[in-house]
Amino acid sequence: MNVLLQAGRYDNPEEHPFFPDNLPPSLVPHYKYPEVLHPAAMSININKLIWDMYFNKLLPSFVSPGDDGNYALTAARDLECLQAISRRIHYGKLVAEVKFRDERKDYEPAIRAQDRFTLTNLLTFTNVEEAVKKRVAKKAMTFGQEVKLGDDGDKGKYKVDPAIVSGLYADWVIPLTKEVEIDYLLRRLN
Ligand SMILES: O=C(O)C(=O)C[C@]1(C(=O)O)C=C[C@@H](O)C=C1
Structure with missing residues (x-):
């Protein structure tokens, strides 16, 4: 590392x-x-929350308990997953910047009032969230297929249940992305 x-x-x-x-x-x-972002972006890092979510909520939802001795490979894969999830969630800073520039007149009063509730309403697009969840489930089906020659006996079996992957987005990735967006916007006029 x-x-x-x-x-x-x-x-x-x-x-x-x-x-x-x-x-x-x-x-x-x-x-x-x-330099696209406001400098306050540097102070935002929610990786502690992501670490906690990954080990305490996500892994127990689909990993069987036990010990197979594959410690090094497991640690390497965990790190890759954690870093990919962290990158995706912290992209919220860039998304928030675009939203702020597009609708400055709506965002500014809410930021001055440090009003999380209004900011959450402004930055939430339920239709986009639904599309993201569906797309993630489809990706999990496409990339998590067993690839076999001939026999189709495993059709419909995936490495990870697509519903769990889309649930991860619904329950954690999207809410934490919004958390980053709000943290960033609250500092955007500093
Ligand atoms: O695409 C956006 O507008 C985002 O802010 C990202 C995102 C997401 O995490 O996927 C988060 C909040 C919105 O309600 C929709 C989607």
């Missing part, structure tokens, strides 16, 4: 460390990423 840190992983504003203290310095030349 150190090699990724030293290759400047956390210089990239789309990446958020799970353990931000004492990160080893990057050894690659500093890349000048475009």
Whole structure:
């Protein structure tokens, strides 16, 4: 993992460390990423919540208890999943910035009043959320198929139940993305 840190992983504003203290310095030349977000975005990192959700809610919902000894591979896959989920959720900063620029006159009074309720209403699009959940279920069906030659006996069997994956979005990924959007918007006029 150190090699990724030293290759400047956390210089990239789309990446958020799970353990931000004492990160080893990057050894690659500093890349000048475009400054799209308000600087307050840097202070938003909800990875503690994501870690808790992943280990305490998500994994127990579909992993069988037990010990198969595959510790290293399991840890590597967990890290990949955690980082992918974290990236997706923290994209909320970019989504919020676009929404703010598009509807500045609606967002500004709610931000000045630090009114979470109005901000939540402004940034919520139920039809988009429904489409995201359906698309995620479809992706889980497409990419989670057993690939076999001939015999179709496993048709309809998936590596992970698509309903669990779309439930993950409904219960955690979308709400936490909205949490990041709100945290960002509350600081947008600082
Ligand atoms: O696409 C958006 O507008 C987003 O804010 C992202 C997202 C999501 O997490 O998928 C979150 C809130 C909206 O209600 C719809 C979708």
